[in-house]
Amino acid sequence: MMNSNEIIDDIANKEYEFGFTTDIEMDIAPPGLNEDIIRFISAKKNEPEWLLEWRLKGFAAFKKMQFPSWQHFEMPELDLQALSYYAAPKKKKQLNSLDEVDPELLATFEKLGIPLNEQKALAGVAVDAVFDSVSVATTFKGKLKEMGVIFCSFGEAVQEYPDLVKKYLGTVVPHSDNIFAALNSAVFSDGSFTYIPKGVRCPMELSTYFRINAQNTGQFERTLIIADEGSYVSYLEGCTAPMRDENQLHAAVVELVALDHAEIKYSTVQNWYPGDKDGKGGIYNFVTKRGICKGNASKISWTQVETGSAITWKYPSVILQGDYSEGEFYSVAVVRNKQIADTGTKIHHIGKGTKSRIISKGISAGRGDNSYRGLVAVGPRADNARNFTQCDSLLIGNECGSHTFPYIESRNKTAMIEHEATTSKIGEDQIFYLNARGIDTEKAVALIVNGYVKEVLNQLPMEFAVEAQKLLSITLEGSVG
Amino acid sequence: MLTIKNLHAEVEGKQILKGINLEIGKGETHAIMGPNGSGKSSLASVLAGRDNYTVTEGEVWFNGKNLLDLSPEDRAREGVFLAFQYPVEIPGVSNLNFLKTALNEIRTYKGLPTIEGRDFLKLTKEKQQLVDFNANLMNRSLNEGFSGGEKKRNEIFQLAMLDPQLAILDETDSGLDIDALRIVSNGVNKLRDAEKSFVVITHYQRLLEYIVPDFVHVLYNGRIIKTGTKELALELEERGYDWLKEELHLKESV
Ligand SMILES: Nc1ncnc2c1ncn2[C@@H]1O[C@H](COP(=O)(O)OP(=O)(O)OP(=O)(O)O)[C@@H](O)[C@H]1O
Ligand SMILES: [Mg+2]
Numbered sequence: 248m249m250n251s252n253e254i255i256d257d258i259a260n261k262e263y264e265f266g267f268t269t270d271i272e273m274d275i276a277p278p279g280l281n282e283d284i285i286r287f288i289s290a291k292k293n294e295p296e297w298l299l300e301w302r303l304k305g306f307a308a309f310k311k312m313q314f315p316s317w318q319h320f321e322m323p324e325l326d327l328q329a330l331s332y333y334a335a336p337k338k339k340k341q342l343n344s345l346d347e348v349d350p351e352l353l354a355t356f357e358k359l360g361i362p363l364n365e366q367k368a369l370a371g372v373a374v375d376a377v378f379d380s381v382s383v384a385t386t387f388k389g390k391l392k393e394m395g396v397i398f399c400s401f402g403e404a405v406q407e408y409p410d411l412v413k414k415y416l417g418t419v420v421p422h423s424d425n426i427f428a429a430l431n432s433a434v435f436s437d438g439s440f441t442y443i444p445k446g447v448r449c450p451m452e453l454s455t456y457f458r459i460n461a462q463n464t465g466q467f468e469r470t471l472i473i474a475d476e477g478s479y480v481s482y483l484e485g486c487t488a489p490m491r492d493e494n495q496l497h498a499a500v501v502e503l504v505a506l507d508h509a510e511i512k513y514s515t516v517q518n519w520y521p522g523d524k525d526g527k528g529g530i531y532n533f534v535t536k537r538g539i540c541k542g543n544a545s546k547i548s549w550t551q552v553e554t555g556s557a558i559t560w561k562y563p564s565v566i567l568q569g570d571y572s573e574g575e576f577y578s579v580a581v582v583r584n585k586q587i588a589d590t591g592t593k594i595h596h597i598g599k600g601t602k603s604r605i606i607s608k609g610i611s612a613g614r615g616d617n618s619y620r621g622l623v624a625v626g627p628r629a630d631n632a633r634n635f636t637q638c639d640s641l642l643i644g645n646e647c648g649s650h651t652f653p654y655i656e657s658r659n660k661t662a663m664i665e666h667e668a669t670t671s672k673i674g675e676d677q678i679f680y681l682n683a684r685g686i687d688t689e690k691a692v693a694l695i696v697n698g699y700v701k702e703v704l705n706q707l708p709m710e711f712a713v714e715a716q717k718l719l720s721i722t723l724e725g726s727v728g
Numbered sequence: 729m730l731t732i733k734n735l736h737a738e739v740e741g742k743q744i745l746k747g748i749n750l751e752i753g754k755g756e757t758h759a760i761m762g763p764n765g766s767g768k769s770s771l772a773s774v775l776a777g778r779d780n781y782t783v784t785e786g787e788v789w790f791n792g793k794n795l796l797d798l799s800p801e802d803r804a805r806e807g808v809f810l811a812f813q814y815p816v817e818i819p820g821v822s823n824l825n826f827l828k829t830a831l832n833e834i835r836t837y838k839g840l841p842t843i844e845g846r847d848f849l850k851l852t853k854e855k856q857q858l859v860d861f862n863a864n865l866m867n868r869s870l871n872e873g874f875s876g877g878e879k880k881r882n883e884i885f886q887l888a889m890l891d892p893q894l895a896i897l898d899e900t901d902s903g904l905d906i907d908a909l910r911i912v913s914n915g916v917n918k919l920r921d922a923e924k925s926f927v928v929i930t931h932y933q934r935l936l937e938y939i940v941p942d943f944v945h946v947l948y949n950g951r952i953i954k955t956g957t958k959e960l961a962l963e964l965e966e967r968g969y970d971w972l973k974e975e976l977h978l979k980e981s982v
Contacts, residue, residue: 671819675780680816682800683776683809684830684886685837694829698820698869 276333305432308423404440419502438468443478465496474509507542519555526585529557536563540572548575564593567601582615591621596632611647735786746950762947805837807893811883859915876903913938
């Protein structure tokens with residue numbers, strides 16, 4: 248067994264554990280963003296006409312839009328024409344089983360701790376693995392199918408369940424929602440699709456694992472989850488990318504639909520490559536995530552642990568349309584070195600008796616800059632709506648930044664909205680106190696941070712909570728003293 | 729067990745310790761007294777390894793090891809314990825989880841198996857009763873919102889749990905009510921044995937009636953200017969420090 252010092256050394260030398268690249272033959276489209284490439288993607292994926300039209304509408308909207316300027320960081324220069332919008336591992340034909348997946352790809356996911364082989368996989372977790380925008384394998388499909396649960400790649404859903412896709416695609420995040428969502432609508436390559444039938448409690452965790460590998464590409468996946476009446480699903484996404492000097496754009500869209508009495512729990516452990524110490528390289532994580540509680544007494548809960556990316560910019564939101572529906576947002580966002588996060592949530596209370604709960608824990612270290620931005624809007628129909636927001640910031644060192652931008656719009660006098668905020672700092676005297684009890688500095692920071700984020704990590708499925716805890720200590724390694 | 733030779737230390741460029749010599753044997757209890765600002769807590773901090781203090785001269789040996797070469801956590805693992813004059817609050821970290829981490833770090837360092845689950849709880853209960861520590865405080869965040877006296881008592885509870893060889897108590901008596909002073913002192917006395925040594929920093933001879941020291945030292949202006957037995961504490965209580973200062977000035981002006 249390693250003693251704690253060896254573990255720390257091990258961690259210290261690790262910098263970013265997932266920075267390797269995979270050598271594999273790829274189909275890559277030439278760089279450039281235009282109608283031709285959109286038609287090319289759509290044709291490659293053998294899509295029906297209506298979907299191509301929807302993509303083109305997204306592109307038309309995109310062309311009319313400007314990059315926003317309200318965010319708390321300087322918009323980096325993005326040369327969208329320089330990117331390639333299609334990159335996929337070469338394969339000969341439709342894959343029928345895992346045996347046909349390129350062994351190099353399977354090995355990559357094993358290295359990431361995501362075995363795609365069902366015998367080796369985590370019991371109780373079904374995985375959809377997305378490699379450079381293309382789903383390469385989905386585990387436990389057969390078992391899920393027995394219960395009527397659909398869990399497959401987006402591309403497959405378009406072929407196999409076009410009616411479901413057509414009915415719900417873009418109903419939560421319209422093709423013109425914002426510039427990145429519009430871009431995604433135009434060029435999205437793949438992603439994950441989930442449907443839980445009426446009254447079914449999904450028997451396992453569903454999980455999507457995203458990996459960017461190719462150079463000069465962006466990743467534009469779409470996730471659509473529909474929980475039919477009275478159903479329940481817990482879904483988790485994870486992600487990593489190689490270390491590269493240039494920045495890479497990740498502009499995904501996630502749409503969740505919960506019908507009457509349905510519940511969706513969506514968890515994210517985000518560990519994209521954050522760039523180096525001086526802020527060179529790293530992923531721009533500009534993602535639109537939104538769920539709608541369409542049905543009465545339905546519930547959507549977002550949990551996110553954001554440790555990676557050069558810039559994290561996202562507001563997983565909930566529209567509480569059904570009466571007595573419930574929305575939750577639990578977040579831990581960590582920045583260090585020169586990372587930036589501008590994240591939070593938007594909760595729209597529309598139905599009566601709707602409830603929401605926001606727990607945000609920001610951690611800033613190094614020269615990182617962390618902003619919480621949150622909107623709680625209560626509409627005129629939302630009698631007796633309730634919101635509770637707790638927004639905490641933890642600072643490590645003197646060079647980091649932390650900001651809070653809460654917005655409240657209430658148009659109903661019976662609404663009750665509570666907001667609490669705290670800022671604290673890990674002090675040298677706290678560290679010394681723990682040192683003086685035999686606990687080294689790395690462990691001391693981990694102890695303090697774990698105590699601080701406990702409330703959020705408790706929301707994650709067990710295995711992932713442990714992973715997330717480890718990830719946090721690795722991320723903060725070396726940020727004190 | 730502990731040998732301090734000609735120890736000089738400064739903080740923020742200011743010389744605080746100006747040549748401390750002290751020998752503490754196994755099983756001995758030493759009291760250190762002295763006026764405010766004389767350097768008592770500084771001495772404790774230097775021994776524990778606080779890094780804003782710079783040792784400019786001198787040596788400290790602990791059980792044959794050069795203490796000054798060790799990191800603060802390794803000093804603790806070797807068996808040096810400092811009960812802080814001002815224990816800090818650490819929100820979100822439960823007292824018990826903290827203690828378990830500390831105990832197991834120390835045990836791992838010594839090559840002992842870690843103590844988990846029920847064994848840990850059993851040990852906790854035993855020590856909590858030994859020093860009469862309020863069980864309700866064990867599940868709270870470390871020192872967060874504790875009263876001044878509760879914090880001091882938590883230091884003694886930790887002392888009982890971690891079972892060090894050398895414990896330095898920096899004004900553990902200040903802030904304790906009359907009953908607590910007696911209870912805490914009893915706790916400390918129960919922990920005393922032939923293997924363990926104590927350094928008790930205090931302003932009041934009352935504490936020394938409970939925890940009877942083998943030696944009493946007076947620290948003044950960064951030096952130990954007088955050493956005696958427990959009677960010295962009584963004399964200080966009656967006469968204050970001025971006569972010692974005068975003696976010192978007379979000596980120095982010769
Ligand atoms: N960080 C620091 N910067 C500057 N001076 C310091 C610092 N820490 C301690 N000192 C000074 O060192 C001197 C000794 O302080 P110390 O706390 O050791 O005294 P003490 O004997 O414990 O006093 P008391 O009885 O009041 O607890 C004081 O003059 C104090 O102001
Ligand atoms: Mg003091």
